[in-house]
Amino acid sequence: MAVCIAVIAKENYPLYIRSIPTENELKFHYTVHTSLDVVEEKISAVGKALVDQRELYLGLLYPTEDYKVYGYVTNSKVKFVIVVDSSNTALRDNEIRSMFRKLHNSYTDVMCNPFYNPGDPIQSKAFDNMVSAMMVQVC
Amino acid sequence: MDQGPGTVSGGGFISLSENEQRCYSDLYTLCKADSSGKLAASKVGELFRASQLPADTLHQVTELCGAKRLGYFGTGQFYVALKLLAAAQSGFPVRLESIKSEMPLPRFVGMKNDAEVLRYPNHSQNTESQGHQLGKPPTTIAWPSLDKNSLKRTESLGDKQAPQSPPPSPPNSPSSSSYQDKALSYSYRKQWNSTEQLTASYESKHPSRPLLQQEVSSPSNYGSKSSLTHSSVTQALSVERSAEEGSADNHDDPWRITEEQRDYYTIQFKSLQPDLSSLISGSVAKNFFTKSKLSIPELSHIWELSDVDCDGALTLPEFCAAFHLIVARKNGYSLPEKLPQTLQPAFLQIDAVSPKTKRDGAFLGSYSELVPSSQQKEPAHSEQWEAINELPTTPEPLIVFEDESGTAPQETNTVESTHPPLSDKSTSKQEPRIDSCMSAFSPKRNPAFKDTSVDEHTPVENPPAAKTDPPQELEHQVKSRTRQRSYSSTSIDDAMKKVEEPPRPPPRPQKTHSRASSLDLNTIFQQNSQGFKRGWLPPPALPPRPLAGQIPHFVSSTETTSQQKPVRKLNFADFSKFSEEEENAAKNEAQGQLSKAAGSSEESSPLKKDILPAQPPLKPIRRKYRLESQNLDSQEPTPPLPPPSSSSAPGTKPYPPVQKQSSRQKRAIQTAIRKNKEANAVLARLNSELQQQLKEAHLDRITLETQLDQLRPVSYL
Numbered sequence: 040m041a042v043c044i045a046v047i048a049k050e051n052y053p054l055y056i057r058s059i060p061t062e063n064e065l066k067f068h069y070t071v072h073t074s075l076d077v078v079e080e081k082i083s084a085v086g087k088a089l090v091d092q093r094e095l096y097l098g099l100l101y102p103t104e105d106y107k108v109y110g111y112v113t114n115s116k117v118k119f120v121i122v123v124d125s126s127n128t129a130l131r132d133n134e135i136r137s138m139f140r141k142l143h144n145s146y147t148d149v150m151c152n153p154f155y156n157p158g159d160p161i162q163s164k165a166f167d168n169m170v171s172a173m174m175v176q177v178c
Numbered sequence: 179m180d181q182g183p184g185t186v187s188g189g190g191f192i193s194l195s196e197n198e199q200r201c202y203s204d205l206y207t208l209c210k211a212d213s214s215g216k217l218a219a220s221k222v223g224e225l226f227r228a229s230q231l232p233a234d235t236l237h238q239v240t241e242l243c244g245a246k247r248l249g250y251f252g253t254g255q256f257y258v259a260l261k262l263l264a265a266a267q268s269g270f271p272v273r274l275e276s277i278k279s280e281m282p283l284p285r286f287v288g289m290k291n292d293a294e295v296l297r298y299p300n301h302s303q304n305t306e307s308q309g310h311q312l313g314k315p316p317t318t319i320a321w322p323s324l325d326k327n328s329l330k331r332t333e334s335l336g337d338k339q340a341p342q343s344p345p346p347s348p349p350n351s352p353s354s355s356s357y358q359d360k361a362l363s364y365s366y367r368k369q370w371n372s373t374e375q376l377t378a379s380y381e382s383k384h385p386s387r388p389l390l391q392q393e394v395s396s397p398s399n400y401g402s403k404s405s406l407t408h409s410s411v412t413q414a415l416s417v418e419r420s421a422e423e424g425s426a427d428n429h430d431d432p433w434r435i436t437e438e439q440r441d442y443y444t445i446q447f448k449s450l451q452p453d454l455s456s457l458i459s460g461s462v463a464k465n466f467f468t469k470s471k472l473s474i475p476e477l478s479h480i481w482e483l484s485d486v487d488c489d490g491a492l493t494l495p496e497f498c499a500a501f502h503l504i505v506a507r508k509n510g511y512s513l514p515e516k517l518p519q520t521l522q523p524a525f526l527q528i529d530a531v532s533p534k535t536k537r538d539g540a541f542l543g544s545y546s547e548l549v550p551s552s553q554q555k556e557p558a559h560s561e562q563w564e565a566i567n568e569l570p571t572t573p574e575p576l577i578v579f580e581d582e583s584g585t586a587p588q589e590t591n592t593v594e595s596t597h598p599p600l601s602d603k604s605t606s607k608q609e610p611r612i613d614s615c616m617s618a619f620s621p622k623r624n625p626a627f628k629d630t631s632v633d634e635h636t637p638v639e640n641p642p643a644a645k646t647d648p649p650q651e652l653e654h655q656v657k658s659r660t661r662q663r664s665y666s667s668t669s670i671d672d673a674m675k676k677v678e679e680p681p682r683p684p685p686r687p688q689k690t691h692s693r694a695s696s697l698d699l700n701t702i703f704q705q706n707s708q709g710f711k712r713g714w715l716p717p718p719a720l721p722p723r724p725l726a727g728q729i730p731h732f733v734s735s736t737e738t739t740s741q742q743k744p745v746r747k748l749n750f751a752d753f754s755k756f757s758e759e760e761e762n763a764a765k766n767e768a769q770g771q772l773s774k775a776a777g778s779s780e781e782s783s784p785l786k787k788d789i790l791p792a793q794p795p796l797k798p799i800r801r802k803y804r805l806e807s808q809n810l811d812s813q814e815p816t817p818p819l820p821p822p823s824s825s826s827a828p829g830t831k832p833y834p835p836v837q838k839q840s841s842r843q844k845r846a847i848q849t850a851i852r853k854n855k856e857a858n859a860v861l862a863r864l865n866s867e868l869q870q871q872l873k874e875a876h877l878d879r880i881t882l883e884t885q886l887d888q889l890r891p892v893s894y895l
Contacts, residue, residue: 151490153460154467154478162475164515165482 041138041174042106043067043122046146048158049115051075055161058122059174071120074100074108078118081110095143096136111139117146138173145169198264202257226263235266433518435502443498450497457491463500470504476513480504483517495523 043058045067058067077100097110102125111119119142123130149155149163205225226236239262435443444454450466451458458466460481467477484500485492492500499521507513519525 148482148488151460151485151488152478152481153464153490154474154481162478163482164479 041121041123043071043120044142044170044174045071045120045122046142046161047071047075047078047118047120049117050158051118054117054159055166055170057167057170057174067122070103070106070108070122074110074120075118077101077108078110078112078120082112082116096139098132109135109139111142113143113146119143119146141169141173198261202260205260206253206256226259229263229267231263231266235263239263239266433502433506433514434520435498439502439505440498443501444494446501447494447497454494457489457493458497460490460492463492463497467500467504470508472504472507476507477504479513480507483513484521486517486523493523495525495527499523 042060042063043056045053045057046055048054053068053071056068056071058064078097081097081100095111095113097112100108100110100120102108104125106122106125109121109123111121113119119139121135121138121142123135145163145166146161149161149166150157152163155161155163208225226239229236231239239259242258242262446466447454447458450462463481464477467480468474470477472480480500480503483503484496486496487493499517502521503513
């Protein structure tokens with residue numbers, strides 16, 4: 040179950056962060072933050088190759104005892120980070136990918152809104168709903 | 179029955195007697211359907227019907243009380259409606275003024291509680307239409323404290339969660355708060371105003387006030403409030419009238435786009451994108467919708483809702499939906515979480531087809547819709563809207579979209595008939611509101627919009643217009659009405675323009691140099707150039723020493739040195755004396771600088787006497803001194819100075835009409851000028867001397883302090 044979903048902007052500040060057990064929010068924020076290093080590492084690893092060749096889905100960034108962190112980066116260097124509970128072993132890679140795809144689509148929809156300024160925190164209700172569905176559903 | 183205790187929140191509250199309060203609260207609870215504070219439309223309708231008043235009256239009452247606007251009955255609206263019913267039953271016209279006075283309790287027949295039943299005033303559908311147009315904040319409605327909470331709830335509900343109640347009026351009212359207030363409901367506004375005045379003791383004002391603070395919220399609050407009542411009334415009426423119109427329709431009303439609105443939206447779309455079948459880009463739409471002055475998050479949310487395909491552009495249905503949402507939001511409806519079904523592009527696409535058929539009469543249709551709703555239609559009609567839509571009495575150019583089954587051969591849009599839901603009262607209600615909103619939104623569209631808005635407006639104002647009028651007439655009339663309204667309507671842009679051009683501040687009063695001697699001197703100089711020259715002739719050492727003595731009277735607290743100054747001023751005032759005492763003054767000044775005021779005062783005292791006679795061109799500043807000197811010298815016999823004529827003598831006036839004076843005054847003026855200059859010079863010198871003395875004193879002080887310091891350390895050790 041996705042316990043935390045975060046959208047990080049290109050400048051590495053969070054556009055959207057949401058975690059499910061809200062009491063551990065700080066922990067997840069920290070986790071996401073530290074995962075950014077891994078994301079950067081993975082991005083730069085393919086630096087030589089063209090951006091197109093770099094896969095958007097970064098896969099498991101790093102596992103910990105309690106949870107796993109998956110990463111996804113868009114072509115505009117917007118990063119999606121999903122933290123899932125390690126206890127939920129039923130989650131397969133495909134499911135994570137689909138989650139990222141949905142995230143990406145929702146993010147695109149948010150961007151399509153002319154009233155949304157890139158770089159603003161995402162306050163779209165539709166996006167919220169989608170994320171909530173993902174966080175609940177995956178559990 | 180005594181007037182109800184209700185808190186008087188500042189006028190505009192209906193005061194209910196205790197009996198009335200009791201009855202009304204009973205009735206309220208009777209009709210209360212949910213805990214939201216809104217009354218069940220069905221029960222309210224039942225109650226109204228039980229009042230045995232004609233449908234027209236009920237409509238009027240509904241509108242007046244604001245329920246129509248809100249779309250449902252809140253406590254406030256309900257009470258107002260009850261009172262109106264009572265008034266109607268008593269034979270009074272259904273107006274807000276009627277309920278100012280004590281009203282017998284309304285009577286209702288067939289209600290459970292007969293006693294209370296008796297009290298219910300007749301609702302009139304007019305109230306509905308009124309509600310549309312009354313965009314005033316609900317604060318005006320005062321409700322007994324009993325219902326304060328419910329009212330608050332309703333208000334908050336109406337304000338925040340309007341969508342649930344199908345308050346067609348709210349969309350109209352808020353969107354163009356200014357527009358609505360001015361353009362839409364002339365009559366209702368008056369009524370509303372009267373209601374406001376009437377309602378005295380209800381504190382609804384307060385709860386609603388905070389809600390109303392916002393620009394949008396205030397009209398929306400009102401709208402929501404009225405919509406609350408309206409919705410309930412509407413519901414009541416709908417229940418009363420039509421079976422097919424379920425409450426669902428009423429609830430959806432705010433989200434249904436009427437033909438008028440659609441046309442308006444289409445026109446707006448065209449303004450942005452001539453091709454109706456293509457898209458409006460996001461940036462264009464953003465600029466356009468930003469004009470609505472909604473907050474960006476709200477606009478963002480609206481966009482989210484309306485841009486179904488999330489392509490960053492709006493098709494016509496999407497645009498209509500977005501526009502409609504904006505209108506609704508401005509009218510106080512809170513934005514839904516998801517797009518209502520009636521705003522779905524697919525739904526709107528279908529609607530778009532049919533309305534076009536009656537595009538010509540669209541305005542009229544919407545107009546007629548409004549009228550019918552506002553009008554009292556025989557309840558006997560199977561379709562409530564038919565009855566409502568019918569405009570039997572007045573030949574108002576109301577084109578009833580609604581299918582009027584068997585009623586006047588009005589032009590009814592086929593579409594309307596095919597889409598009964600569209601022709602709901604709610605839509606008609608929405609039209610005026612939305613029209614008002616739209617008009618407010620974009621004043622440019624006023625002409626077209628006004629037609630529609632006028633439609634709603636006129637129907638409201640006028641009792642059911644004859645549907646039989648041919649569309650052309652209707653249109654013509656509508657347009658004429660529109661024109662009338664155009665002047666009064668205020669759109670957002672107009673409001674903005676007005677804001678941009680704030681009334682120029684009144685021209686600052688010219689600095690009348692009442693005190694500035696320069697001014698006086700200038701005028702004097704103009705008059706007497708010679709005098710000017712002469713004024714400078716005397717050497718600066720002219721200090722009217724004698725004045726020093728005169729000064730004390732008004733410079734008691736000042737030091738002698740300062741006294742000297744005023745003395746000089748006094749001297750100035752006493753020009754006549756000046757001329758005589760010039761020499762003396764010179765001497766005095768020389769002496770005064772060295773000596774202190776004592777000596778000068780003695781010398782100046784004689785001067786003072788001379789100064790007493792008012793010099794004609796007394797400087798305003800000097801005037802003070804002069805007056806004082808005059809007071810002082812009033813006792814002393816003042817030799818009338820030749821130059822200053824008696825007219826100038828009083829000296830109260832700085833400028834006795836010199837022009838009228840003879841040459842003597844001229845001379846006097848010249849003399850005065852000269853003296854003033856001399857006095858100036860004298861004072862300047864005095865000032866410099868005093869400064870010198872001050873410096874010396876400072877030096878002394880410093881030396882003393884150093885000595886003290888030198889002595890001090892000894893002791894500290």
